[in-house]
Each structure stands twice: as structure tokens, then as C-alpha cells.
Amino acid sequence: MNAIILSAVFGVVMMLCSFMVKNRNSIKHIASVLLLILLILNIADTYGRTLFLINTYGMLNFDRFGYLFNSIAIGSTFIYVVISGKDIESLGKYAAEYFTLIFFVLCGAALLSSYSNLLTLFLGIEILSIPLYILTGSDKRNMKSNEAALKYFLMGSFSTGVMLMGIALTYGGTGTFSLEVTRTGNGLYKNLASFLEILGLLLLLAALAFKVSAAPFHFWAPDVYDGAPSVFTSFMATIVKAAGFIAFFKLCVVRMTETSGVVDWKLIFAIITFSTLLIGNITAVFQQSVKRMLAYSSIAQAGFMLFALMSLNDVAGEGILFYSVAYSLATIGLFATLVKMKDYTYDGYNGLAKTQPVLAATNTIFLLSLAGIPLTAGFFAKYYMLASVLKTGTYTWLVIAGVLFAAISVYYYFRLIQAMYFKEGNSAVTEEISSSFKTGVILLAALIILIGIFPSLILNWLYF
């Protein structure tokens, strides 16, 4: 509860800051302090020390899983703001607005991690999405940013519509909005009810697949990620996407498991997973711009997270949380450096190891983590995903296909390492890299390695 209410309150606080605080430079510090407070209070909440005792009438349900995801989301945002805060600030005149919107997004994410009613799911998705439309278009003078925002908004509202229809149909089928359904199954209308519910669930599936950019609903992602200002692409591709996955996972665990007798959801997810991996990885290979490559790579990584939605067991639950951490941290780090680059193409990174050894070394660790090399967090992320499917004992072919795609992903991730280390060139950064930024990325890289050796640091929170 703390996270939901306080993130909204802090959003308002940031709004007030935009005209109350005279010194522009201090805004990002205020935001990071507020995020830290939010993180601490959410952890307190995890251990039962909530500030607000509100009866939600079954609309929300708080469990360890949701709390841990909130901590992950808030913690990642904190790291993101600490590292990239300066770049957010330099984006426009009214920096406080951006932080306001980020807090609102977190509020949506906190709703998504604890909903137990389809209406709260809808609310969460909307609260999460609307600030994002604005953030995408925040570079007002850039036509590409405007185009991306409009595209995102139109497609996003369309998917929201689909989602609402889905919720309405499932309501028709089950007579309730709540996530858990007690099916009475009285003879006459049983088939019709089941038909309506399945139809509704299919529509919900399409809408949520859109949010997490799973194929074949991924077409918006590359353009929007490419068009949005790079600092916000980082946020969208990581924390927001992870929140979408958590919502999707919670829905699947209850509803898809219950109706698995009627529809072979596993097969549907297997097809979605395979095509997402295929499209994400193959297209990423052909990109010349690192930003666009990262956009496709985020589709490819989403493909890996979809493994969890297919297997829906305890390993999958742990895995999807762990994947969120590993993927978010590495991507935040990569984008933080990308923002500083003059040239976003691979050639723009040529020889970075000579001019900026610290950035090159940390970027290498981030890339190794995304590729899933042991000793980085990304390895255990992939490990959990593969293990979750293998535990079910079916769809082994999909796991093998998955690792082959992971091998393809090495191609485009390592191309960047090659550019930085082995190619000659003078890559240029837009500004002097401050030592605090360097310290930030070094700490982030160290964190990734630490989690890569002891993944239990994260997952123990689920149980103790």
C-alpha cells in the first residue's frame, strides 16, 4: 500500500517542486531522495509495517511477490535517476515534470504488482501508460519524438480498448471482475459462459502482449523506442516493460491455469515466444544504430521472459523477477552511456576503449550480462527461464530454440564490444564525463556481477 499511495503523493510533490524550488540542479537530488524513501517504506511494508490501513474490498492483494517487484522497480528507478538524472534534467525547461511522470509510472507499476481485480489491472495499465505517452513526446522540437509519441498513443489507446472489451467479455462469462473466480457451472449457460470467458481472455492476452511488445503485437516498439528521447527509452524498455510482465504473469497464473482444460494456452504462448525471439533477434542483427539494436534486443529479451508465462511454475515466478532485475540494470547502464554518445551507430563506438576506458569496460559487462554469460546477472536470468520450462517437462524444443537465439544475440551484443575494443576510431562523447557518472556505472556493473555470483541476494526476499 505504501508504494501505491506514496508514489502518487511524491509525484504531486515533484509537481510542486517545479515552481517552489528555485535551483534547477537540486530537483534530481530531491527526486532521488524521494525514491530512496519510497524504497525504504516499501521494504518496511514487506515486513508488515504499512502506513496506511485501507480496506480495498478485494481489489488489491499484497503478497511477497508484489512487494519484491515494487522494490525492484523502485530500486531500478533510483539507480536510473542517479545515473541518468543529469540527462533527464538537460532535456527541457521543466525538469520536475519528467520526475513527476516517472513517479506516476511507478504508481501504475505498484498497482500492477498487486491487483486482484481486472478493474485495478486496467487502472494500473492506464496509469502506467499515459505518463509514458507524454515522456515519449517530451522532446517537443524533434519531429521523430512527436511521431513516436503519436504512434504510441494511438496504438496504445487501441490496445486499451481491446483490453476493456476483453475484461467486459470475461465479466460476461464469469459474472465477476475479480481475478479469482469460483465457477459454479450450472448447466444451461455453461458453454456460452466458457466461450465468452475464453474470448475475453484472448483479447486480454493480445492487449498485454502489446504492452510487453511480444510478437505479433510488437510493431510499435522499435519506432517508439527509437523516436523517444534516449533517457526515456531506457525507462520504457526496462521498468515499464517489467511491470507489464508482472501483470501478465499474475493474470496467467490464475486465469490461464484454470481454463487450461479448454484452451491449450501453453501452445499459444510457445508460438508467441518463438516468434518474438525470432523477430527480435534476427532483426537486431541487421541494425546499424545501437539505439535501434537495443530496441530490438528488448523485444528479444521479452521473448525470453515469455518463457515464464508459458511454464507458470514456482521457478518461473522467481525467474521473472530475477530477469526483470538483470535485464533492467544492464539496459539502464547501456542507455546511460548511449545518451552521452555523439553518434548512435556502431561506428560511433569505434575505439571507445581508448578514449573512455571506464565506459567501455562497464558497457562490456552490461553487454555480457544481456548475452547471458556466467558471472553476470544475465546468466542466472536465462538460467531461470530455461529451467522453468524444462521443469514442466514439455516443450524442450522451444528451450533449444531459445538457446540458439541466445547465441544469435551474442552476434549483435559482441559487435558493440568489438567496436569499442578492437576497431580503430575516435568515438566522441557529447560532454565531459563526470567522475560521479563514472562511479555510478562502475557501481552498477559491480552490482550486476555481485548478483551474478549470488542470485540469492535478490530471491531470498521472496521467502524471508
Place this chain on the structure above:
Amino acid sequence: MIALLLILIPLVSGLVTFLLRSERDAKSWSLFSSILTLAVALAGVYNLFDASQLSYDATWLPSLGTRFSIGLDGMSKMLCLLNAIAYPIVFASVYNNSYRRPNSFYAFMLLMQTGFMGVFLSTDCLLFYFFWELALIPAYFLCSSWGGERRIQVTFKFFIYTFVGSLLMLVGILYLYFKTPDHSFALQSFYHTKLSLTEENFLFWLFFIAFAIKMPIFPFHTWQPDTYEQTTTAVTMILSGVMVKMGLYGVIRWLVPLFPHAAANYSHLVIILCVIGMLYASLIAIRQDDLKRLIAYSSIAHIGLMCAAIFTSQEVGMQGVMIQMFNHGVNIIGLWIVADVIENQLGTRKFSELGGLAQRAPTLAILLMIMALANVALPLTNAFIGEFMMFNGLFRYNIWITAIAMISMILAVVYTLNMVQKIFYGNTTVATDGATDITTGAKLMLIVVVIVVVVLGVYPQPMFQLTNDTVQAVLIKFHP
């Protein structure tokens, strides 16, 4: 403690090397560290401490059922010794070479040694996989940063090849993990897992491809000649001397004991692949004009024989493999030292540009001749014992296959003597005209290698005793 030290010394000293500024410091520090590792390895091999020191076990990730458990048995001792001997030899023989960014170079070399040690020591499958991949990352940087013109593309190919293999192995490991009764990655629980024949057959290939790429076995070998040719010779020594043993080690430690039925089932196919590889590589070696490529192809032929001998499931063949793993490592490093000396001094490795070197560098000629004879497994050299035993095992398995495989022995003589002749005899060329004899450092290292060649050629018994326990353990799995 010994097992832990073998991993910790190269790891810590490797990380320290990154921070060293001057080339001299990096060189001498890494040489010192490698000698220290060698001392520890020797202490382990000669059982200077009681047996409890040979293994180490600590909690790592209890929720996943994996522990940080490492231990030394006969084969591990032998391979750790090889790894520990190889490094000082390599570092000393290239002591006079200078590399760009020397601190990174030596640091990556030592980190790679850490990875190899971990692979040879792990008795937990997830840990094994960890180190298996860890050895690959420094290798990637070493091969891409230092070497010939085409090194970046070639290394990329090498990396993707091996990475595909190891990911497939990861799938196999996870599959097995869910089959273990106590959900653990420990070697012993893997050994005690009951599998159906279909599962064995399927898992066999997941593991085998990973190891086959690493060794490499025909048709997974195409990365190898390019990589050996393009990387700088110090790295090639390590790759061919130690890294390829990871594949053989994996077959003996994991593949065969875990899937004995599948191994027996497919032994025919694997052995035929190996023999095809031996003949194919030997034939190509004859046509090579480049010294490094020739050695690379000859290495494919040798490794093919070793792999074939494992699958014969004969005791004598298996003993031969054990001793030959060590011998091949030492011998090929000797050959690379010669290649490095020639390339550094004359600036070329092409046979067409070499000739008459024996007149200018008589010591080098004598030492190379001994190495070349070891390469064709002449009696009294160490390789003779190993190859004889391996062919013996193969003979007991199938006469016809042995007869065909024997052809590669003849081909080996052809290309090896051809190489010696083209480099050392005939008239001197423009390149070799101004040549002088080798430096003391390289000479000393070559003499060390030659001593090992001769001593193990005459008296191989200690090696057999060292690895006998592993051989028996594996054979029991094969013939229960």
C-alpha cells in the same frame, strides 16, 4: 586448500595484473604467479599434504542445489599439472616479445588459466559450466586484441561456435538436474540419476556437441585452423595445449559416465567421425604452406585419435588417452615455440619463403627435429607410448577402422618431415639469410620441453599411476 589455491592464485594475480603499469612488472609478476601455481600443483600431485587438502566444499547457492565443490582426482591432477606447467613455459618463452597493452594481455592470460583450473577441478555441474564459460571470455579478448589481420572475424566465429555448444550443454545440464532425485548439481547425484535410453541418447548429443566443438572433432573443427593461425602465438600455445583438453576432459568426466549406454550406442558413429577427421586433417596438413596452419591441422588429427580411443571403452586405450593428453599439450607448445621463434626472427611463416635455416641456427634445428619426431610418435619420445596404446585400444575395438586410421600416421610423417626439410634444409632464402640462432630464453624452454618429451618417453609409469583411478572409474561405468 590446494584445490582452492590453484584457482585463487591465477585469479587474484590476474586481477592485480590489470593494475600494473609497466610492461616489465606485468611480465615478471605473471611469470612469478604461474611458477607459484606450478609449485602448488606439484605439491598436489606428489601428495605433500594429506588428502583432505585436495578438495574443497563450500555453500554457494543452496536453493538451487549447487555447491562450490572442487576436488582433485587422478585426471584432474594430471590436467592441472599440464595447465600449471604450460603457463611458465609460455610466459618464459615469450618473455622477450612485447605486446600492446601488456598488462591486459597478461591479466587475460591468467584469468584464462583460472577458468581452465576451475573446469578441471569442479565436481559440481553448474560450477563446471561457470568455469567453462569463464575460460572463454578471456580467450575472446586475447584472440581479438592480439594477432593477425583477420583476427576479429575469426575470433568471432570461434566464440559463436563454442558458445552455441555450451548453451546446448546448459540445456542438457538443466534437464539432468530436474531428473536427479535430490535436485542437485553435484557430480555424484548426476552419476546416480536413472535415465531412459531415449533421454540418454538425446542428452548425449547436447553434451557431445559442446565437447566436440571444443576439441575439435570433424565436422565441428572449422574454427580451429583459422583461430590458431590468426591469434598471437603465446595464446595459440595455451589454446591448443590446454584449452582443447577441456573437451576431452568433458567427455571423460561427464559425457561417458553420465550416458554410458548412449556412448556405447553411438561409439561407432563418433569413432568414424574421428577417423574421418584424422585423415582429412592430415591430408590438408600436407598441402599447407603456413607453419601455424600445418601445426593446427596436425593437432586436429591427434585430438581425433584421442577422442576415438575414449569411445573404444578399452582400458589400454583410455590409459593412452590420459598420457597423451599431457604429452600432446607439452609437445604442441614446443612446436609453437619454434614457430614463434621463426616468425619473430624472420618475419614469415611461409615454407615457400623459408629454407636452409639449419646452417644458420643449428641448435634450433636439433630441437625442432626432436619435437617433430615426437609429433610423429617415434619410439622413445613421449607420444609413442600414448599413440601406441590408443591404437591398441582401437585395434581391439575394430580392426578395419584401425587400419584406416593408421594411414594418418604415415601422412603425419609426410607432412612433419616435409616441414622440417623445407624450413631447415635446402638453400637459404632472402628471409633466412641473416638468421641467427635462438635466444637463451627460448632455447632454455625448448630444452625443458625436450627433456619432458624424452623422460616421459622412456619412463611413463608415474603418469599411468597418477591417472589409473580415473580410468578404472570410467570403465566401470562403461562395463557395469
